[in-house]
Amino acid sequence: MQSAPPESPLTPPSLTGGLRSHLDEEGARGALIAFVSTIALFILALVVIGGSENWPTVRRSFFDFELMWESRGPIWEGFTTNIWMFLVGQVAIMALALLIAVMRSLKGPAFFPVRLLAIVFIDFFRGIPIILGLLLFGFGIPALRLPGLPNSAVFWGLVVVVLSYSAYTAEVYRSGIDAVPDSQRLSASALGLTQWQGLRYAVLPQAIRNVIPALLNGFVSLQKDVALLSVLGVREAVREAQIITGRTFNYSPYVFAAALFLAISIPSARFADWYTAKDRARRSQGAGQ
Amino acid sequence: MKLSMRGIQKSFGANHVLKGIDLDVDDHEVVCLIGPSGCGKSTLLRTVNLLEKIDAGTIYLDGELVSERGVDANAIRQRIGIVFQSYNLFPHMSVLKNLTLGPIKAMGMDRTIAEATATELLERFGLGDKVHEYPDRLSGGQQQRAAIVRSLVGDPEVLLLDEITSALDPELVGEVLSVIRELAGRGLTMVLATHEMGFARDVANRVVFMDAGHVVETGPPSQVLSEPHEVRTQQFLARVIEGGRL
Ligand SMILES: Nc1ncnc2c1ncn2[C@@H]1O[C@H](COP(=O)(O)OP(=O)(O)OP(=O)(O)O)[C@@H](O)[C@H]1O
Ligand SMILES: [Mg+2]
Numbered sequence: 001m002q003s004a005p006p007e008s009p010l011t012p013p014s015l016t017g018g019l020r021s022h023l024d025e026e027g028a029r030g031a032l033i034a035f036v037s038t039i040a041l042f043i044l045a046l047v048v049i050g051g052s053e054n055w056p057t058v059r060r061s062f063f064d065f066e067l068m069w070e071s072r073g074p075i076w077e078g079f080t081t082n083i084w085m086f087l088v089g090q091v092a093i094m095a096l097a098l099l100i101a102v103m104r105s106l107k108g109p110a111f112f113p114v115r116l117l118a119i120v121f122i123d124f125f126r127g128i129p130i131i132l133g134l135l136l137f138g139f140g141i142p143a144l145r146l147p148g149l150p151n152s153a154v155f156w157g158l159v160v161v162v163l164s165y166s167a168y169t170a171e172v173y174r175s176g177i178d179a180v181p182d183s184q185r186l187s188a189s190a191l192g193l194t195q196w197q198g199l200r201y202a203v204l205p206q207a208i209r210n211v212i213p214a215l216l217n218g219f220v221s222l223q224k225d226v227a228l229l230s231v232l233g234v235r236e237a238v239r240e241a242q243i244i245t246g247r248t249f250n251y252s253p254y255v256f257a258a259a260l261f262l263a264i265s266i267p268s269a270r271f272a273d274w275y276t277a278k279d280r281a282r283r284s285q286g287a288g289q
Numbered sequence: 290m291k292l293s294m295r296g297i298q299k300s301f302g303a304n305h306v307l308k309g310i311d312l313d314v315d316d317h318e319v320v321c322l323i324g325p326s327g328c329g330k331s332t333l334l335r336t337v338n339l340l341e342k343i344d345a346g347t348i349y350l351d352g353e354l355v356s357e358r359g360v361d362a363n364a365i366r367q368r369i370g371i372v373f374q375s376y377n378l379f380p381h382m383s384v385l386k387n388l389t390l391g392p393i394k395a396m397g398m399d400r401t402i403a404e405a406t407a408t409e410l411l412e413r414f415g416l417g418d419k420v421h422e423y424p425d426r427l428s429g430g431q432q433q434r435a436a437i438v439r440s441l442v443g444d445p446e447v448l449l450l451d452e453i454t455s456a457l458d459p460e461l462v463g464e465v466l467s468v469i470r471e472l473a474g475r476g477l478t479m480v481l482a483t484h485e486m487g488f489a490r491d492v493a494n495r496v497v498f499m500d501a502g503h504v505v506e507t508g509p510p511s512q513v514l515s516e517p518h519e520v521r522t523q524q525f526l527a528r529v530i531e532g533g534r535l
Contacts, residue, residue: 183373183375183377184377184379186340186373186377187373187377187378187379189340189363189366190338190340190366190370190371190373190440191366191367191390191391191395191439191440191443192363192364192366192367192391192395192396192443193363193390193391193394193395194363194395197394197395201379201390201394202379202390205381206379206380206381209381
Protein backbone atom coordinates (compact mmCIF):
# COMPACT_ATOMS: atom_id res chain seq x y z
CA MET A 1 0.00 0.00 0.00
CA GLN A 2 1.63 3.17 1.17
CA SER A 3 5.32 3.47 1.79
CA ALA A 4 6.37 3.16 5.40
CA PRO A 5 6.35 6.40 7.34
CA PRO A 6 9.86 7.77 7.89
CA GLU A 7 9.37 7.45 11.65
CA SER A 8 9.18 3.67 11.20
CA PRO A 9 10.78 2.10 14.27
CA LEU A 10 12.56 -0.39 12.00
CA THR A 11 14.63 2.29 10.33
CA PRO A 12 17.53 3.75 12.33
CA PRO A 13 16.85 7.47 12.83
CA SER A 14 20.30 8.43 11.62
CA LEU A 15 19.66 6.77 8.26
CA THR A 16 16.27 8.42 7.71
CA GLY A 17 17.75 11.73 8.76
CA GLY A 18 20.65 11.36 6.35
CA LEU A 19 18.43 10.31 3.49
CA ARG A 20 16.04 13.14 4.19
CA SER A 21 18.59 15.92 4.15
CA HIS A 22 20.21 14.44 1.06
CA LEU A 23 16.88 14.59 -0.75
CA ASP A 24 16.28 18.11 0.52
CA GLU A 25 19.68 19.15 -0.79
CA GLU A 26 18.88 17.62 -4.18
CA GLY A 27 15.54 19.41 -4.23
CA ALA A 28 17.05 22.76 -3.24
CA ARG A 29 19.79 22.51 -5.83
CA GLY A 30 17.25 21.53 -8.49
CA ALA A 31 15.06 24.51 -7.67
CA LEU A 32 18.08 26.81 -7.81
CA ILE A 33 19.12 25.49 -11.22
CA ALA A 34 15.59 25.86 -12.54
CA PHE A 35 15.35 29.40 -11.20
CA VAL A 36 18.68 30.57 -12.55
CA SER A 37 18.17 29.06 -16.00
CA THR A 38 14.67 30.54 -16.27
CA ILE A 39 15.95 34.01 -15.39
CA ALA A 40 18.82 33.65 -17.84
CA LEU A 41 16.50 32.65 -20.66
CA PHE A 42 14.16 35.51 -19.82
CA ILE A 43 16.95 38.07 -19.90
CA LEU A 44 18.25 36.65 -23.14
CA ALA A 45 14.80 36.94 -24.70
CA LEU A 46 14.49 40.53 -23.49
CA VAL A 47 17.86 41.44 -24.92
CA VAL A 48 17.17 39.79 -28.29
CA ILE A 49 13.66 41.18 -28.64
CA GLY A 50 14.25 44.52 -27.01
CA GLY A 51 17.49 45.05 -28.89
CA SER A 52 15.91 44.52 -32.29
CA GLU A 53 15.33 47.71 -34.20
CA ASN A 54 11.64 46.89 -34.74
CA TRP A 55 10.93 46.59 -31.05
CA PRO A 56 9.66 50.16 -30.48
CA THR A 57 7.08 49.71 -33.27
CA VAL A 58 6.02 46.35 -31.90
CA ARG A 59 5.77 47.78 -28.44
CA ARG A 60 3.64 50.66 -29.57
CA SER A 61 1.08 48.62 -31.44
CA PHE A 62 0.91 45.56 -29.16
CA PHE A 63 1.85 46.78 -25.70
CA ASP A 64 0.30 50.19 -25.44
CA PHE A 65 -0.59 50.00 -21.76
CA GLU A 66 -2.39 53.31 -21.78
CA LEU A 67 -4.79 52.12 -24.44
CA MET A 68 -5.24 48.85 -22.58
CA TRP A 69 -6.19 50.75 -19.47
CA GLU A 70 -8.65 52.88 -21.39
CA SER A 71 -10.30 49.88 -22.99
CA ARG A 72 -10.46 47.75 -19.83
CA GLY A 73 -14.14 48.58 -19.22
CA PRO A 74 -15.77 47.18 -22.36
CA ILE A 75 -13.32 44.29 -22.68
CA TRP A 76 -13.85 43.21 -19.10
CA GLU A 77 -17.59 43.48 -19.54
CA GLY A 78 -17.31 41.39 -22.70
CA PHE A 79 -15.25 38.90 -20.79
CA THR A 80 -18.00 38.38 -18.24
CA THR A 81 -20.17 37.40 -21.21
CA ASN A 82 -17.49 34.84 -22.15
CA ILE A 83 -17.59 33.48 -18.65
CA TRP A 84 -21.32 32.96 -18.43
CA MET A 85 -21.45 31.53 -21.95
CA PHE A 86 -18.73 29.13 -20.91
CA LEU A 87 -20.52 28.11 -17.72
CA VAL A 88 -23.91 27.63 -19.34
CA GLY A 89 -22.31 25.82 -22.27
CA GLN A 90 -20.25 23.54 -20.07
CA VAL A 91 -23.22 22.39 -18.02
CA ALA A 92 -25.29 21.78 -21.15
CA ILE A 93 -22.42 19.90 -22.81
CA MET A 94 -21.83 17.60 -19.85
CA ALA A 95 -25.50 16.67 -19.70
CA LEU A 96 -26.16 16.31 -23.44
CA ALA A 97 -22.92 14.42 -24.08
CA LEU A 98 -23.69 11.97 -21.29
CA LEU A 99 -27.15 11.38 -22.71
CA ILE A 100 -25.72 10.70 -26.17
CA ALA A 101 -22.99 8.43 -24.83
CA VAL A 102 -25.56 6.43 -22.89
CA MET A 103 -27.78 6.18 -25.97
CA ARG A 104 -24.83 4.94 -27.94
CA SER A 105 -23.88 2.28 -25.44
CA LEU A 106 -27.29 0.69 -24.93
CA LYS A 107 -27.18 -2.94 -25.94
CA GLY A 108 -29.73 -5.10 -27.68
CA PRO A 109 -31.60 -4.96 -31.00
CA ALA A 110 -34.48 -2.96 -29.51
CA PHE A 111 -32.15 -0.01 -29.03
CA PHE A 112 -30.75 -0.03 -32.55
CA PRO A 113 -32.58 3.16 -33.60
CA VAL A 114 -31.38 4.93 -30.46
CA ARG A 115 -27.79 3.91 -31.12
CA LEU A 116 -28.11 4.94 -34.75
CA LEU A 117 -29.44 8.36 -33.74
CA ALA A 118 -26.50 8.87 -31.40
CA ILE A 119 -23.97 7.84 -34.05
CA VAL A 120 -25.51 10.13 -36.68
CA PHE A 121 -25.47 13.00 -34.20
CA ILE A 122 -21.84 12.44 -33.30
CA ASP A 123 -20.67 12.03 -36.89
CA PHE A 124 -22.56 15.10 -38.02
CA PHE A 125 -21.57 17.57 -35.35
CA ARG A 126 -18.02 16.34 -35.10
CA GLY A 127 -17.59 16.66 -38.83
CA ILE A 128 -18.68 20.29 -39.20
CA PRO A 129 -16.26 23.10 -38.34
CA ILE A 130 -17.70 25.11 -35.45
CA ILE A 131 -17.23 28.33 -37.37
CA LEU A 132 -19.34 26.98 -40.23
CA GLY A 133 -22.05 25.87 -37.84
CA LEU A 134 -22.00 29.33 -36.28
CA LEU A 135 -22.47 31.07 -39.59
CA LEU A 136 -25.18 28.65 -40.61
CA PHE A 137 -27.20 28.68 -37.38
CA GLY A 138 -26.24 32.02 -35.91
CA PHE A 139 -27.12 34.04 -38.99
CA GLY A 140 -29.36 31.60 -40.82
CA ILE A 141 -31.97 30.76 -38.22
CA PRO A 142 -32.56 34.27 -36.85
CA ALA A 143 -32.96 35.39 -40.45
CA LEU A 144 -35.90 33.03 -40.88
CA ARG A 145 -37.75 34.87 -38.08
CA LEU A 146 -39.52 31.67 -37.14
CA PRO A 147 -42.32 32.33 -34.71
CA GLY A 148 -41.78 30.84 -31.27
CA LEU A 149 -38.01 30.43 -31.68
CA PRO A 150 -35.48 32.75 -30.11
CA ASN A 151 -33.80 35.06 -32.57
CA SER A 152 -30.73 35.96 -30.60
CA ALA A 153 -27.30 35.26 -31.97
CA VAL A 154 -26.00 34.30 -28.54
CA PHE A 155 -28.64 31.61 -28.20
CA TRP A 156 -27.99 29.98 -31.56
CA GLY A 157 -24.26 30.44 -31.26
CA LEU A 158 -24.25 28.65 -27.93
CA VAL A 159 -26.46 25.92 -29.37
CA VAL A 160 -23.88 25.28 -32.08
CA VAL A 161 -20.96 25.23 -29.66
CA VAL A 162 -22.86 22.93 -27.30
CA LEU A 163 -23.84 20.50 -30.08
CA SER A 164 -20.34 20.39 -31.47
CA TYR A 165 -18.63 19.94 -28.11
CA SER A 166 -21.22 17.39 -27.05
CA ALA A 167 -20.36 15.23 -30.03
CA TYR A 168 -16.73 15.14 -28.89
CA THR A 169 -17.50 14.85 -25.22
CA ALA A 170 -19.92 11.99 -25.87
CA GLU A 171 -17.00 10.05 -27.30
CA VAL A 172 -14.96 10.86 -24.21
CA TYR A 173 -17.71 9.48 -22.01
CA ARG A 174 -18.03 6.46 -24.25
CA SER A 175 -14.36 5.62 -23.90
CA GLY A 176 -14.92 5.75 -20.15
CA ILE A 177 -17.94 3.46 -20.41
CA ASP A 178 -16.01 1.02 -22.60
CA ALA A 179 -13.21 0.92 -20.03
CA VAL A 180 -15.56 -0.51 -17.40
CA PRO A 181 -15.34 -4.31 -17.67
CA ASP A 182 -18.39 -6.07 -19.13
CA SER A 183 -18.51 -8.21 -16.01
CA GLN A 184 -19.78 -5.16 -14.12
CA ARG A 185 -22.83 -4.96 -16.35
CA LEU A 186 -23.25 -8.70 -16.11
CA SER A 187 -23.28 -8.66 -12.35
CA ALA A 188 -25.73 -5.75 -12.34
CA SER A 189 -28.07 -7.83 -14.54
CA ALA A 190 -27.50 -10.82 -12.29
CA LEU A 191 -28.84 -8.76 -9.39
CA GLY A 192 -32.04 -8.22 -11.35
CA LEU A 193 -31.23 -4.61 -12.26
CA THR A 194 -32.52 -3.41 -15.60
CA GLN A 195 -30.02 -2.37 -18.25
CA TRP A 196 -30.67 1.26 -17.42
CA GLN A 197 -30.23 0.70 -13.67
CA GLY A 198 -27.02 -1.20 -14.32
CA LEU A 199 -25.67 1.73 -16.30
CA ARG A 200 -26.90 4.29 -13.82
CA TYR A 201 -25.63 2.68 -10.65
CA ALA A 202 -22.79 0.37 -11.67
CA VAL A 203 -21.24 1.54 -14.94
CA LEU A 204 -21.63 5.32 -15.23
CA PRO A 205 -20.14 6.28 -11.86
CA GLN A 206 -17.01 4.33 -12.75
CA ALA A 207 -17.01 5.61 -16.33
CA ILE A 208 -17.30 9.26 -15.32
CA ARG A 209 -14.53 8.88 -12.81
CA ASN A 210 -12.38 7.39 -15.58
CA VAL A 211 -12.79 10.40 -17.83
CA ILE A 212 -12.68 13.38 -15.46
CA PRO A 213 -9.14 14.31 -16.60
CA ALA A 214 -10.27 14.30 -20.23
CA LEU A 215 -13.36 16.33 -19.35
CA LEU A 216 -11.21 18.91 -17.58
CA ASN A 217 -9.13 19.33 -20.71
CA GLY A 218 -12.33 19.92 -22.65
CA PHE A 219 -13.20 22.64 -20.12
CA VAL A 220 -9.99 24.50 -20.87
CA SER A 221 -10.59 24.40 -24.56
CA LEU A 222 -14.22 25.51 -24.29
CA GLN A 223 -13.15 28.59 -22.34
CA LYS A 224 -11.41 29.79 -25.50
CA ASP A 225 -13.85 28.54 -28.05
CA VAL A 226 -16.84 30.51 -26.79
CA ALA A 227 -14.93 33.50 -28.19
CA LEU A 228 -15.86 32.19 -31.64
CA LEU A 229 -19.30 33.66 -31.03
CA SER A 230 -17.69 37.02 -31.82
CA VAL A 231 -18.23 36.26 -35.50
CA LEU A 232 -21.94 36.58 -34.79
CA GLY A 233 -21.43 40.02 -33.32
CA VAL A 234 -21.88 38.83 -29.73
CA ARG A 235 -20.31 41.51 -27.55
CA GLU A 236 -17.81 39.31 -25.78
CA ALA A 237 -14.19 40.14 -25.01
CA VAL A 238 -12.70 39.44 -28.45
CA ARG A 239 -15.44 41.36 -30.19
CA GLU A 240 -15.01 44.36 -27.88
CA ALA A 241 -11.27 44.31 -28.44
CA GLN A 242 -11.86 44.09 -32.18
CA ILE A 243 -14.08 47.16 -32.08
CA ILE A 244 -11.45 49.20 -30.27
CA THR A 245 -8.68 47.95 -32.54
CA GLY A 246 -10.79 48.87 -35.56
CA ARG A 247 -11.02 52.40 -34.22
CA THR A 248 -7.44 52.90 -33.08
CA PHE A 249 -5.49 50.64 -35.45
CA ASN A 250 -3.66 49.36 -32.40
CA TYR A 251 -3.53 45.69 -31.34
CA SER A 252 -3.03 46.23 -27.63
CA PRO A 253 -6.72 45.60 -26.79
CA TYR A 254 -6.31 42.10 -28.27
CA VAL A 255 -3.29 41.51 -26.06
CA PHE A 256 -5.29 42.67 -23.08
CA ALA A 257 -8.12 40.27 -23.98
CA ALA A 258 -5.54 37.49 -24.43
CA ALA A 259 -4.23 38.17 -20.94
CA LEU A 260 -7.74 37.79 -19.52
CA PHE A 261 -8.17 34.41 -21.24
CA LEU A 262 -4.80 33.24 -20.01
CA ALA A 263 -5.66 34.33 -16.49
CA ILE A 264 -8.36 31.69 -16.33
CA SER A 265 -7.08 29.04 -18.73
CA ILE A 266 -3.64 28.62 -17.16
CA PRO A 267 -4.99 27.93 -13.65
CA SER A 268 -7.57 25.59 -15.19
CA ALA A 269 -4.89 23.72 -17.08
CA ARG A 270 -2.73 23.40 -13.96
CA PHE A 271 -5.74 22.17 -12.04
CA ALA A 272 -6.42 19.56 -14.74
CA ASP A 273 -2.79 18.42 -14.55
CA TRP A 274 -2.90 18.25 -10.79
CA TYR A 275 -6.12 16.28 -10.78
CA THR A 276 -4.86 13.89 -13.45
CA ALA A 277 -1.70 13.18 -11.48
CA LYS A 278 -3.71 12.62 -8.31
CA ASP A 279 -6.10 10.34 -10.16
CA ARG A 280 -3.22 8.32 -11.61
CA ALA A 281 -1.71 7.91 -8.16
CA ARG A 282 -5.05 6.71 -6.83
CA ARG A 283 -5.33 4.15 -9.60
CA SER A 284 -1.85 2.74 -9.29
CA GLN A 285 -2.36 2.48 -5.57
CA GLY A 286 -5.63 0.62 -6.12
CA ALA A 287 -3.96 -1.71 -8.63
CA GLY A 288 -1.12 -2.43 -6.23
CA GLN A 289 -3.43 -4.08 -3.76
CA MET B 290 -38.99 -29.72 -8.16
CA LYS B 291 -37.25 -26.35 -7.87
CA LEU B 292 -35.57 -26.20 -11.20
CA SER B 293 -36.19 -28.26 -14.27
CA MET B 294 -34.34 -27.97 -17.55
CA ARG B 295 -35.19 -29.88 -20.69
CA GLY B 296 -33.26 -30.10 -23.94
CA ILE B 297 -31.24 -26.92 -23.41
CA GLN B 298 -29.26 -25.98 -26.50
CA LYS B 299 -26.93 -23.07 -26.93
CA SER B 300 -24.44 -22.07 -29.63
CA PHE B 301 -22.02 -19.20 -29.87
CA GLY B 302 -21.77 -18.79 -33.62
CA ALA B 303 -20.60 -22.13 -34.97
CA ASN B 304 -19.57 -23.31 -31.51
CA HIS B 305 -22.31 -25.65 -30.30
CA VAL B 306 -21.77 -25.44 -26.54
CA LEU B 307 -24.87 -27.01 -24.96
CA LYS B 308 -26.26 -29.91 -26.96
CA GLY B 309 -29.47 -30.75 -25.20
CA ILE B 310 -29.04 -30.65 -21.45
CA ASP B 311 -31.65 -32.18 -19.13
CA LEU B 312 -31.24 -31.33 -15.46
CA ASP B 313 -33.59 -31.36 -12.48
CA VAL B 314 -32.83 -29.83 -9.13
CA ASP B 315 -35.02 -30.57 -6.12
CA ASP B 316 -35.87 -28.18 -3.35
CA HIS B 317 -32.98 -27.99 -0.83
CA GLU B 318 -30.75 -29.99 -3.12
CA VAL B 319 -27.09 -29.17 -3.72
CA VAL B 320 -25.94 -30.15 -7.19
CA CYS B 321 -22.32 -29.98 -8.30
CA LEU B 322 -21.47 -29.65 -11.99
CA ILE B 323 -18.10 -31.10 -12.87
CA GLY B 324 -16.40 -31.64 -16.18
CA PRO B 325 -13.45 -30.59 -18.30
CA SER B 326 -12.76 -26.96 -19.06
CA GLY B 327 -14.94 -25.68 -21.87
CA CYS B 328 -17.64 -28.35 -21.47
CA GLY B 329 -20.27 -25.67 -20.86
CA LYS B 330 -20.70 -25.46 -17.07
CA SER B 331 -20.57 -21.67 -16.90
CA THR B 332 -22.76 -21.31 -19.94
CA LEU B 333 -25.36 -23.61 -18.40
CA LEU B 334 -25.43 -21.62 -15.16
CA ARG B 335 -25.81 -18.36 -17.04
CA THR B 336 -28.71 -19.74 -19.08
CA VAL B 337 -30.49 -20.71 -15.86
CA ASN B 338 -30.28 -17.11 -14.73
CA LEU B 339 -31.42 -15.95 -18.19
CA LEU B 340 -28.16 -14.04 -18.61
CA GLU B 341 -27.67 -16.12 -21.75
CA LYS B 342 -30.50 -16.73 -24.22
CA ILE B 343 -31.06 -20.38 -25.07
CA ASP B 344 -31.60 -21.57 -28.64
CA ALA B 345 -33.85 -24.47 -27.74
CA GLY B 346 -35.31 -26.15 -24.66
CA THR B 347 -37.31 -25.13 -21.63
CA ILE B 348 -36.49 -23.95 -18.12
CA TYR B 349 -39.01 -24.23 -15.28
CA LEU B 350 -38.51 -22.46 -11.96
CA ASP B 351 -40.91 -23.78 -9.34
CA GLY B 352 -43.13 -25.17 -12.06
CA GLU B 353 -43.24 -21.83 -13.86
CA LEU B 354 -41.99 -21.68 -17.44
CA VAL B 355 -39.35 -18.93 -17.43
CA SER B 356 -37.59 -19.54 -20.73
CA GLU B 357 -40.43 -18.12 -22.81
CA ARG B 358 -40.13 -14.83 -24.64
CA GLY B 359 -41.92 -12.08 -22.84
CA VAL B 360 -40.99 -13.34 -19.37
CA ASP B 361 -39.61 -10.53 -17.21
CA ALA B 362 -36.01 -11.69 -16.98
CA ASN B 363 -35.13 -9.14 -14.29
CA ALA B 364 -37.89 -10.46 -12.06
CA ILE B 365 -36.61 -14.04 -12.49
CA ARG B 366 -33.04 -12.98 -11.75
CA GLN B 367 -34.16 -11.55 -8.44
CA ARG B 368 -35.26 -15.06 -7.45
CA ILE B 369 -32.01 -16.72 -8.55
CA GLY B 370 -28.71 -15.59 -7.10
CA ILE B 371 -25.47 -16.08 -9.04
CA VAL B 372 -21.87 -15.65 -8.02
CA PHE B 373 -19.04 -15.65 -10.52
CA GLN B 374 -15.45 -16.76 -10.39
CA SER B 375 -14.18 -13.18 -10.28
CA TYR B 376 -15.99 -11.45 -7.47
CA ASN B 377 -17.41 -8.62 -9.56
CA LEU B 378 -18.22 -6.39 -6.64
CA PHE B 379 -18.75 -2.77 -7.66
CA PRO B 380 -15.47 -1.03 -6.80
CA HIS B 381 -16.98 2.42 -6.32
CA MET B 382 -19.40 1.34 -3.59
CA SER B 383 -18.92 0.26 -0.01
CA VAL B 384 -19.64 -3.37 0.79
CA LEU B 385 -22.98 -2.37 2.29
CA LYS B 386 -24.01 -0.42 -0.83
CA ASN B 387 -22.93 -3.37 -2.99
CA LEU B 388 -25.18 -5.64 -1.00
CA THR B 389 -28.24 -3.42 -0.88
CA LEU B 390 -28.23 -2.05 -4.43
CA GLY B 391 -30.07 -4.99 -5.99
CA PRO B 392 -32.69 -5.44 -3.26
CA ILE B 393 -33.44 -1.70 -3.07
CA LYS B 394 -33.42 -0.81 -6.76
CA ALA B 395 -34.58 -4.03 -8.39
CA MET B 396 -36.88 -5.45 -5.74
CA GLY B 397 -38.05 -2.23 -4.16
CA MET B 398 -37.00 -3.39 -0.71
CA ASP B 399 -37.09 -0.75 2.00
CA ARG B 400 -33.62 0.69 2.57
CA THR B 401 -33.62 0.19 6.32
CA ILE B 402 -34.70 -3.41 5.98
CA ALA B 403 -32.16 -4.07 3.23
CA GLU B 404 -29.35 -2.56 5.28
CA ALA B 405 -30.34 -4.45 8.40
CA THR B 406 -30.50 -7.73 6.46
CA ALA B 407 -27.18 -7.07 4.76
CA THR B 408 -25.44 -6.14 7.99
CA GLU B 409 -26.78 -9.18 9.76
CA LEU B 410 -25.65 -11.49 6.94
CA LEU B 411 -22.20 -9.87 6.86
CA GLU B 412 -21.86 -10.44 10.57
CA ARG B 413 -22.93 -14.04 10.27
CA PHE B 414 -20.28 -14.68 7.63
CA GLY B 415 -17.49 -12.96 9.52
CA LEU B 416 -17.51 -9.68 7.61
CA GLY B 417 -19.14 -7.60 10.31
CA ASP B 418 -16.20 -5.20 10.43
CA LYS B 419 -16.16 -4.70 6.65
CA VAL B 420 -19.63 -3.22 6.25
CA HIS B 421 -18.39 0.23 5.25
CA GLU B 422 -15.15 -0.80 3.54
CA TYR B 423 -14.59 -0.55 -0.18
CA PRO B 424 -13.96 -3.82 -2.04
CA ASP B 425 -10.31 -3.05 -2.83
CA ARG B 426 -9.57 -3.01 0.90
CA LEU B 427 -10.71 -6.63 1.24
CA SER B 428 -8.72 -9.79 0.63
CA GLY B 429 -9.77 -12.05 -2.25
CA GLY B 430 -11.48 -14.44 0.11
CA GLN B 431 -13.33 -11.61 1.84
CA GLN B 432 -14.40 -10.17 -1.50
CA GLN B 433 -15.73 -13.50 -2.64
CA ARG B 434 -17.60 -14.00 0.62
CA ALA B 435 -19.05 -10.49 0.25
CA ALA B 436 -20.13 -11.41 -3.30
CA ILE B 437 -21.85 -14.52 -1.99
CA VAL B 438 -23.58 -12.52 0.73
CA ARG B 439 -24.64 -10.00 -1.90
CA SER B 440 -26.53 -12.72 -3.71
CA LEU B 441 -28.25 -13.71 -0.46
CA VAL B 442 -29.69 -10.36 0.66
CA GLY B 443 -32.66 -10.67 -1.70
CA ASP B 444 -33.41 -14.13 -0.25
CA PRO B 445 -33.06 -16.11 -3.50
CA GLU B 446 -34.83 -19.42 -4.06
CA VAL B 447 -31.84 -20.87 -5.88
CA LEU B 448 -28.17 -19.96 -5.71
CA LEU B 449 -25.85 -20.56 -8.67
CA LEU B 450 -22.12 -20.59 -7.98
CA ASP B 451 -19.62 -20.64 -10.81
CA GLU B 452 -16.18 -21.81 -9.68
CA ILE B 453 -16.19 -19.35 -6.87
CA THR B 454 -12.88 -20.54 -5.44
CA SER B 455 -10.73 -20.86 -8.53
CA ALA B 456 -9.49 -17.28 -8.47
CA LEU B 457 -8.46 -17.57 -4.83
CA ASP B 458 -5.16 -18.37 -3.17
CA PRO B 459 -5.31 -21.89 -1.75
CA GLU B 460 -5.30 -20.70 1.84
CA LEU B 461 -8.40 -18.59 1.20
CA VAL B 462 -10.43 -21.39 -0.40
CA GLY B 463 -11.42 -22.87 2.93
CA GLU B 464 -13.15 -19.77 4.28
CA VAL B 465 -15.30 -19.50 1.15
CA LEU B 466 -16.17 -23.19 1.08
CA SER B 467 -17.25 -23.06 4.71
CA VAL B 468 -19.77 -20.37 3.78
CA ILE B 469 -21.22 -22.69 1.13
CA ARG B 470 -21.27 -25.55 3.58
CA GLU B 471 -23.27 -23.46 6.00
CA LEU B 472 -25.74 -22.43 3.28
CA ALA B 473 -26.16 -26.07 2.28
CA GLY B 474 -26.81 -26.88 5.93
CA ARG B 475 -29.59 -24.29 5.97
CA GLY B 476 -31.27 -25.99 3.05
CA LEU B 477 -30.61 -23.43 0.31
CA THR B 478 -31.03 -24.93 -3.15
CA MET B 479 -27.71 -24.59 -4.95
CA VAL B 480 -26.12 -25.49 -8.25
CA LEU B 481 -22.38 -25.08 -8.34
CA ALA B 482 -19.76 -25.59 -10.96
CA THR B 483 -16.53 -26.63 -9.32
CA HIS B 484 -13.13 -28.16 -9.84
CA GLU B 485 -12.87 -29.00 -6.13
CA MET B 486 -13.76 -32.69 -6.17
CA GLY B 487 -13.19 -33.10 -2.45
CA PHE B 488 -15.64 -30.34 -1.77
CA ALA B 489 -18.18 -31.77 -4.22
CA ARG B 490 -17.98 -35.08 -2.43
CA ASP B 491 -18.44 -33.32 0.87
CA VAL B 492 -21.31 -30.97 0.16
CA ALA B 493 -23.21 -32.23 -2.89
CA ASN B 494 -26.35 -34.32 -2.82
CA ARG B 495 -25.76 -35.05 -6.45
CA VAL B 496 -22.89 -34.72 -8.89
CA VAL B 497 -23.46 -34.07 -12.58
CA PHE B 498 -20.60 -34.85 -14.94
CA MET B 499 -20.73 -32.88 -18.18
CA ASP B 500 -18.61 -33.33 -21.27
CA ALA B 501 -18.74 -31.56 -24.63
CA GLY B 502 -22.17 -30.09 -24.05
CA HIS B 503 -23.85 -33.25 -22.77
CA VAL B 504 -24.71 -34.55 -19.32
CA VAL B 505 -22.77 -37.80 -19.30
CA GLU B 506 -23.45 -39.12 -15.84
CA THR B 507 -25.32 -38.09 -12.77
CA GLY B 508 -25.68 -39.58 -9.32
CA PRO B 509 -24.68 -39.30 -5.67
CA PRO B 510 -21.09 -38.14 -5.16
CA SER B 511 -20.00 -41.46 -3.70
CA GLN B 512 -21.04 -43.20 -6.90
CA VAL B 513 -20.03 -40.68 -9.60
CA LEU B 514 -16.73 -39.73 -8.00
CA SER B 515 -15.72 -43.19 -6.77
CA GLU B 516 -17.33 -45.74 -9.06
CA PRO B 517 -18.27 -43.91 -12.25
CA HIS B 518 -20.16 -46.04 -14.78
CA GLU B 519 -19.19 -44.06 -17.86
CA VAL B 520 -15.80 -44.35 -19.49
CA ARG B 521 -15.55 -40.59 -20.05
CA THR B 522 -16.20 -39.92 -16.38
CA GLN B 523 -13.51 -42.42 -15.46
CA GLN B 524 -11.04 -40.77 -17.80
CA PHE B 525 -11.84 -37.31 -16.47
CA LEU B 526 -11.45 -38.39 -12.86
CA ALA B 527 -8.21 -40.19 -13.65
CA ARG B 528 -6.83 -36.93 -15.08
CA VAL B 529 -8.06 -35.01 -12.03
CA ILE B 530 -6.32 -37.49 -9.70
CA GLU B 531 -3.12 -37.12 -11.71
CA GLY B 532 -3.45 -33.36 -11.30
CA GLY B 533 -3.68 -33.88 -7.55
CA ARG B 534 -7.14 -32.33 -7.16
CA LEU B 535 -8.96 -35.21 -5.49
N1 LIG C 1 -19.89 -15.21 -24.37
C1 LIG C 1 -19.34 -16.17 -25.14
N2 LIG C 1 -19.14 -15.95 -26.45
C2 LIG C 1 -18.61 -16.90 -27.23
N3 LIG C 1 -18.25 -18.13 -26.81
C3 LIG C 1 -18.42 -18.41 -25.51
C4 LIG C 1 -18.97 -17.44 -24.60
N4 LIG C 1 -19.02 -18.01 -23.38
C5 LIG C 1 -18.54 -19.25 -23.51
N5 LIG C 1 -18.17 -19.51 -24.78
C6 LIG C 1 -17.63 -20.77 -25.28
O1 LIG C 1 -18.47 -21.79 -24.80
C7 LIG C 1 -17.70 -22.93 -24.46
C8 LIG C 1 -18.03 -23.35 -23.06
O2 LIG C 1 -17.60 -22.36 -22.17
P1 LIG C 1 -17.92 -22.41 -20.63
O3 LIG C 1 -17.36 -21.17 -20.05
O4 LIG C 1 -19.36 -22.67 -20.43
O5 LIG C 1 -17.09 -23.67 -20.16
P2 LIG C 1 -16.82 -24.19 -18.69
O6 LIG C 1 -17.28 -25.58 -18.63
O7 LIG C 1 -17.37 -23.24 -17.69
O8 LIG C 1 -15.24 -24.17 -18.63
P3 LIG C 1 -14.28 -23.83 -17.40
O9 LIG C 1 -14.23 -25.06 -16.56
O10 LIG C 1 -12.96 -23.55 -18.05
O11 LIG C 1 -14.86 -22.66 -16.70
C9 LIG C 1 -16.24 -22.57 -24.65
O12 LIG C 1 -15.84 -23.11 -25.88
C10 LIG C 1 -16.27 -21.06 -24.73
O13 LIG C 1 -15.27 -20.62 -25.61
MG1 LIG D 1 -16.56 -21.85 -16.33
